[in-house]
Amino acid sequence: MRPRLQTLAAAWAALALLASCAADLETRRIRADAIRKVGEAHMASRDYTSALGEFLKAKDLFPEDPALLNNLGLAYMAKNRLEAAEASFKNALALKPDYAEAWNNLGSAYLAMKKWDAAIAAIGRVTDNLLYATPHYSLANLGWAHYNKKNYAQAVMHYQKALKLAPGFEMALRDLGRTYMAMGKIPQAAAALSKGVRAAPRNAEMAFYLAKALAASGDDEGAARQFDRALRLWPGCPCAPEAQREISRIGKKIR
Template identity: 25%
Template sequence: MTPAESLFHAARAHLDAGDHAAARDALRAALALDPDAAAVHANLAFALAAGGDVDAAETHYRRAIALAPHELQTYLNLGAMLTARHRAGAALAVYDAAPAFAQAAPALLSNRGMALVAAGREDKAEACYRRALALDPDYRKAAFNLAYVLLRQGRWDEGWMRLESRDWLAPMQDYLRLPRWDGGPLAGRRILVGVEAGHGDMIQFCRYCERLKAAGAARVGVLCHPGLVALFGSLRGADEIMPLDRPFERADWDVWAAPLSLPLHFRTTVDDVPAALPYLAPDRARSARLAPLLAAAPDEMKIGLVWKGNPRFENDAARSLPGRATLAPLLQVRGVRWFSLQKGPGEDEARDGVVDLAPAIDDFADTAALIAGLDLVITVDTACAHLAGALGKPCWVLLPAWQADWRWLADRADTPWYPHVMRLFRQRRDGVWDEVIQDVARALADLASMRPT
């Protein structure tokens, strides 16, 4: 084995261990010894992209393609990176440049579909996904990507079924070691709703506990993130709420259900969403304790603000605002007292006319108690939107143009998940929030003018 090959194998071990910095060092050293090694360029590009240096990563990906034009994975990696960087057109050009044999590969078809969705060409994307599945019916990634298109378009009959291809449920199945509910009869059975995805997903889909109870379940439990336990104490249909960080008694349950599978089992359509609001309630003692923080003049509207989501979410850069300053035009609207519900990244920006409530928030039950005392919540697409909706509190949600989440459907200003209380404000251009904020400011001025003095 040559020294360059030894460095390459060491770098691969670093990549497998998630140590991208060490991998980059080893790969650069390997390139110094063998500058025309396509695999080294491709792996260095991967490591650079993982570290955020996408410009350098693109250079090395393109060099790898020039040196080894028949290596499909390099086209896939470069195209996926470009799509994630909102360069869908460039990604499509990369896929077009792949060799002829690769054009019918399910992986390339699925990746091409993702770029087409990002470019707003969902009909073409759907055709790519369906072609990939025709070639490989078990290709879960294409089925999952197709699910997002179908659900966003309101074609839920097939959409929920395709969503079953998601691959993140295995760890929960291993942890619970219970049979997974298949939608069959529940009479007399004890069913546990397991943890899935984020806090917002749990708040949105645990509404189905009431449906489970109505279907005859003898007992309905919810396993959830610790921060949701107190809040879910008010969840209709739930008999027991258990935090994920504590052991549970497996013998107490017959089956478990994944929250995002419940719409499939109950055959939910856009016209049949279980949306009897509110299905969560604030704790009265907490509301009374926190009420003094919400002091305002009698003629002022009390409005809560959230401008950033969890940075670990894959589309957070698109859904979150650059900062609280982006909301500055709203603060010019007369007759409003502003309160920050922002927790975590961005909470230190709560100043200049905005009351910071973050120090009073320890869990979602605290947030619910505060929201109960407000007139309106204005938020980006985060768990706080679902919490306000579940409480039946008026909520305005700011949505990005770039891959707005499927649950908000397409081209709607309302949502069947939270009818009559939620209004959606959508970006017209990718990354341009000023237009959205002006829309909200005008709507807010109209709302404030209609309040009695």
């Protein structure tokens, strides 16, 4: 009987240990979840350094949370640590292979790294997912990748799909206009960018690219107005020197 009692005692001890470990794991998960939410609040207020610190603390407690790893990747991206972001998104996907948001974010990291083919492959995992809440973003991201590969027809197709889902989506309108400009389709570019200015009247880049389209179409006065608008909306924008040069050129031309 004694060996049998010893076996039973060992089994009960093992069960108690497993129960204790499970309780500890759940406690760590709950604590990590609370810390993650603090990090998300910092992300919402654009305090990316504090967000990163909270996400790393949460990861130390419970590294098996795909949502946490996705958020950690976003914080790394905001800090321009793209390789770390890529690794974090991949870790999230290793835990949850159908995680559409992480696939799109991985694709966004590849866009920032100018790895166009990798971006297309990653984002392509999202576009057919009927449960993904914001497919117009992934479609616009695909458009941008194809634009940079000079696959302009593919870029136009993806921007148009994005706009079918979200007609006033300013990023897609702006970059559709830029794509038409690259194709030499100036009237279509001006039409897309005019719609973009109506949808986003305080977007300086939209006004700037519309000005370029109008200048290319020969509408110098309209172009000058939009260049001036871009400068008033964002005096320190990267496009400011070109806008100022164009205003000066047009002014001399129409005197």
